[in-house]
Amino acid sequence: MYNSHDNRFYGTDNWVPGTMAKITFIQANGVRADVELVPGSSLMQLAINAGVPGILGECGGSAQCATCHVYVAEGGATLPAVTEEEDALLECTVSERMAGSRLSCQLQAGPELDGLVVSIPPRQI
Numbered sequence: 001m002y003n004s005h006d007n008r009f010y011g012t013d014n015w016v017p018g019t020m021a022k023i024t025f026i027q028a029n030g031v032r033a034d035v036e037l038v039p040g041s042s043l044m045q046l047a048i049n050a051g052v053p054g055i056l057g058e059c060g061g062s063a064q065c066a067t068c069h070v071y072v073a074e075g076g077a078t079l080p081a082v083t084e085e086e087d088a089l090l091e092c093t094v095s096e097r098m099a100g101s102r103l104s105c106q107l108q109a110g111p112e113l114d115g116l117v118v119s120i121p122p123r124q125i
C-alpha cells in the first residue's frame with residue numbers, strides 16, 4: 001500500500017523475503033499481512049499505514065482508547081515490559097485480555113522486532 005504522507009510503500013507489496021525487517025499481523029479470520037518495520041513508528045501506525053484491518057487507533061496512539069489491542073503470538077521476548085499506564089488500559093479492552101495482550105501504539109518498531117507475530121482481536125469496539 002502506498003502512503004502519500006511519506007512517499008513509501010508498506011505492506012506486502014514491497015516485501016522481499018530476507019531483505020527487510022517485518023512484523024506479521026494476523027486478523028481474527030486468519031488472514032496474514034507482513035508489514036515492513038519502519039524504525040520510530042509504532043506498530044499501530046504501521047498497521048494503519050499498511051491498511052491492515054482491525055487496528056483502529058482511535059486516540060492516535062496516546063494510550064486512551066485501547067482500540068489498538070493485539071495479542072503477541074511469536075517473538076515477544078524483545079518487547080519492553082508493560083507500563084502501568086498500558087496495564088491499566090488493557091483492562092478496558094473490548095476483546096478479552098490475554099497473556100500476550102499489548103497496545104500496539106505503545107510498541108515502537110525497530111530491527112529487534114523482526115519476525116514478531118501479533119494477532120488482532122475479533123473486536124476493538
Ligand code: FES
Pocket residue numbers: 044056057058059060061062063064065066067068069089103104105106
Ligand atoms: S491507539 Fe489508542 S490506546 Fe493505542
